[in-house]
Amino acid sequence: MNLQANFEQIPLKQYAERAYLDYSMYVVLDRALPFIGDGLKPVQRRIIYAMSELGLAAGAKPKKSARTVGDVIGKFHPHGDSACYEALVLMAQPFSYRYPLIDGQGNFGSQDDPKSFAAMRYTESRLTPLAEALLSELAHGTVDWTANFDGTLEEPSWLPARVPHILLNGATGIAVGMATDIPPHNLREVIDACIRLLDDPEADVAALCEHILGPDFPTEAEIITPRRELLALYQTGSGSVRARAVYKREDGNIVVTALPHQVSPAKILEQIAAQMRAKKLPMIEDLRDESDHENPIRLVIVPRSGRIDVDGLMRHLFATTDLEKSFRVNLNMIGLDGRPQVKDLKRILTEWLSFRTATVTRRLNHRLAKVERRLHLLEGLRIAYLNLDEVIRIVRSEDEPKPVLMARFGLSEEQADYILETRLRQLARLEEMKINAERDALEEERARINVLLKSPAKLKGLIKQELKADAEKYGDARRSPLIEREAAQALDERALVPSEPVTVVLSQKGWIRAAKGHDVDAEGLSYREGDGLLAAVKARTTQQLAVLDSTGRSYSTPIHTLPSARGNGEPLTGRFSPPAGAHFEAIVAGDDDTRLVIATDHGYGFVTRFESLTGRNKAGKQVVTLTDGAHLLPPQISHDPIRDRIVVVTTEGHLLMFSVAELPELDKGKGNKLIDIPRAKLASGEEKVAGIAVIPEGNGEVTLYAGQRKLTLRWPDLIAYGGHRASRGGVLPRGLRRVDRIEAAAS
Incomplete structure (x- = not known):
């Protein structure tokens, strides 16, 4: 036996490429991205279908979630039970889904910690009324069925959604090379846009956005994204939406009553507390979480005093915490052609209406086939009533009455079987009247269905009527108010x-x-x-x-x-x-505007603003150009460059006072000469500037230090040393000519 015949030999590169592409397509189509028709990923679709098979309708008694998960992974979705249960829980969380599809009983997590739900053996679940809008037409020939993973059962390829669920609850997912981020929307707004598109197929995205104002998250936080950005988002299928918490003032405190979608109150408190610990929020005295059953979100921020600018403080918190959050939007989904694509709003609604039209058409054809079959059977039964004695004789006397009946009265095999299976009590005169009434009603229904199928306008009218009914049944008011605001900016760090x-x-x-x-x-x-x-x-x-x-x-x-x-x-x-x-x-x-006198011991200097010395670069910036061997002296502050005087003293006891205004104001450089020092002495290091001091005109004093001796010179005495910049200045008294440093008296 040639074992090689059972194997295909291909290059490793080709095998790896094929295997990865197969895996990629599986992730894209069967795991991460939702289908535009029902807005569901495969695991979500299988959970909802399995629950309907278990009889867990909205009015039924709930069953253990473990029962549902067992059916899902055992019959349709051979993956991990924890991942399947997480998907079930997500569809039951009212703070995660705008319109939950599952009604959970037990601990299904909280907004503080969505993953704090109890194990599936403790919780119970059933479908919500809205889930019926996905399932109600399932048995009406509206979907294609496919074999499950082991070929023993069949499952629906999609659910016949009566509403555009793809936009109602949105979706998030990461596939291979692509991702999706579809925000939730308001059901009534979406259906209004669908009706607008049915009435006016030429309506553009701007016209549809007259109905769909923007996303509608499960929380009451404000959507502050400008209208033009929302319009651009729906025109391109990608962008971002910014949501901001809602707060009010109450007894001098700030009370946050609503948070952006998927933001945890505990995380907000942690972020604010971290800034308080870092002493970056001196205007806040206390922080409390007073959330309870009646007030799901109630975060209290206590200002340090009534003079605090509350709006300014909140703007800072919006910018530095998740009290304001940006949500990425990427309207990527699997279209009717089975391919993933980022779609604009009109394309989404147009494709969904095509899906809905096809679904309704299939439903009507399925019903028409049933009506025609029933009419066919009733026609055979009517013939039997008209010839009742002959039918009874044939049944009693013939060994094989079926072919005889078919030949005698021109009946089909199906009609003959139906007559033979009819019970004797149904042969009463009253039953004949009921059959005639049923036949009349069915003929009327058949005519009505044929009119709908042959008239696109009437079919469109039926779809509109059903959409309006569903909007009335399942719709509610918008939760997320749309208030256009500028994005918050953090306060200057020094202001905090x-x-x-x-x-x-x-x-x-x-x-x-x-x-x-x-x-x-x-x-x-x-x-x-x-x-x-x-x-x-x-x-x-x-x-x-x-x-x-x-x-x-x-x-x-x-x-x-x-x-x-x-x-x-x-x-x-x-x-x-x-x-x-x-x-x-x-x-x-x-501060930035503070004037400084920068000088070197070689006798050069200039005036600069403090701002010129600052920067964010760790490597700093070059400010002073130093001559060979020169060293910087301590910078001196000048409060009034026009009236201030600079006192310069050399190590040889020469002292000069002149106006600060004689020095140039530079951002950087070498500066001008302060005092005249012979070049030879400067080169040899014999004489250099011992220090400088800045004093106010008419009211200043300096102290000179020379070893153990010191000399204090007040304004009247300093006048004698006055002169112009770059002159030699006066000579200090004997014994104080070896000056070490100079200090100005504190003002």
Whole structure:
């Protein structure tokens, strides 16, 4: 025996390609995407059909969900029981489905945790009334039937939906290479659009959107997407919808009463609490969840005071939490041609109406065939009544009465069988009258059906009539109000931080920290071994800190993010990425409009705004152009560049005071010369600028330090050292000519 005859030898590449394509088509067509006709995926269709076979109609007594799941996976869907039960639960959750198809009894999860449902052995379920709109015409010859997975049973290829369910509950799914995200819609709006399209087949998407205003989620959260974007969504079949929570003010508190679809109240509380812990919401004092049976959603936010801008706070929360959420829309579904496609609104409704027209036509033909068969049988029975004695004689005397009856009265085999099976009590005169009445009614029904089948206009009228009846029976008011609003923007991070005084301390080795208050002894703080104070500045938590390094680059960071001074702080190299070999030399804090005097010990400087020192780049930005061997001096704040005076002192005791206005205002650069230092002394390092100070005109003083000595110069004394920028200045008294540093008195 040649065993090779039982095998097909093909290249591995070809086999893998074929196998993957087969799997892909299975996922697309038989698992992930819904069919436009009934709006269901195969597992959902099989669950609903299995429940109808179990007699679990809306008015029936519910049965254990495990019974349903067992039938589904045993007869139609050979997959895992947990996945099947999850699909059943989803169709029963009123917060997941706009129009639930299953009525669940027991724990079917909550909006807080949709997957917290009880095991299927504990819950019971039955179909909802709307499910009847999917099943009521199933036995009327409206669908094709196919064998189940093992060929022992038959199942419907689709359900004969009386309503466009594809848009009512929507669908989500991820296939191979494609996905679907169809939002739910209002039943009455969708049916109104269908009727509009039946009346006016040329109606465009804009006309249909006069009826379908937008998605209608199970929650009462607002849909804030602009009308033009919703229209574009329905014209292209893809886009997004933004939903926002609803809140009200109650006794000074903010009460959230509705959340966007699929948003958990617990997650919202967690997101807000996380910001509170990070001290990013100083305007909120407390947070409570008061949801109960009467108020499914009731989240209470307690502001810190009545002066809080509630609307501004909520806008920030909308932008930073799921109180405002965007939903992707991708109207991808399997069309009547059996192919997946992203469809616009008109294409969806047009195809569904074609599906509905075909379904109604099949239903009418099926009924017509039944009516004609019954009339055929009644005609045979009427002949028997007219010739009753002869029929009885033939039945009594003939061994094979059937062929004799057929030959004698021109009956069909079916009519002859029916006559022979008729009971004697049906031969009464009264029964003959009933048969005649039934025949008249059936002939009238046959004529009516023939008129409908031959007249497209009348068939269309029947479809409209049935759609209106279903809208009245199953429809309800819109839940999601459409209120056009701008997308929320988060507040500036600095606006969320309480303004508190701090002292920022930088160590010689580049460790940074912030101590509460301005009366901090920076030198008295503990430092790591071999480290010590380099610079300290007074600031507020709402400000930014700018750090300058030895290459003239500037870096910035929010002060409220700095570590506490209780420890040694953290290295700035963890926040910034300075060039190799560079070290940090100076720090300054301020607001964007704060004017600063930036200077180097080689005697050059300029005025700049604090904003010029800030940026988000970890590598910083070049601000100061340094001459060879130059070092930055601590930047000085100028409150009034017109009236302020800058005091410059050199290590050789030369002091000069001139107006800050004489310096140029630059975003970056080298600046202009501050004081004249002989080039030879500057090159040799014999003399350089010891420091600068900015003081107000007429009311300032500076203190000079030279070793153990110090000298305080007040305004009248400083006038003698006044001059123009770049001059040599005056000479300090003997004994104070080796100046180490200069400090201005606190204003």
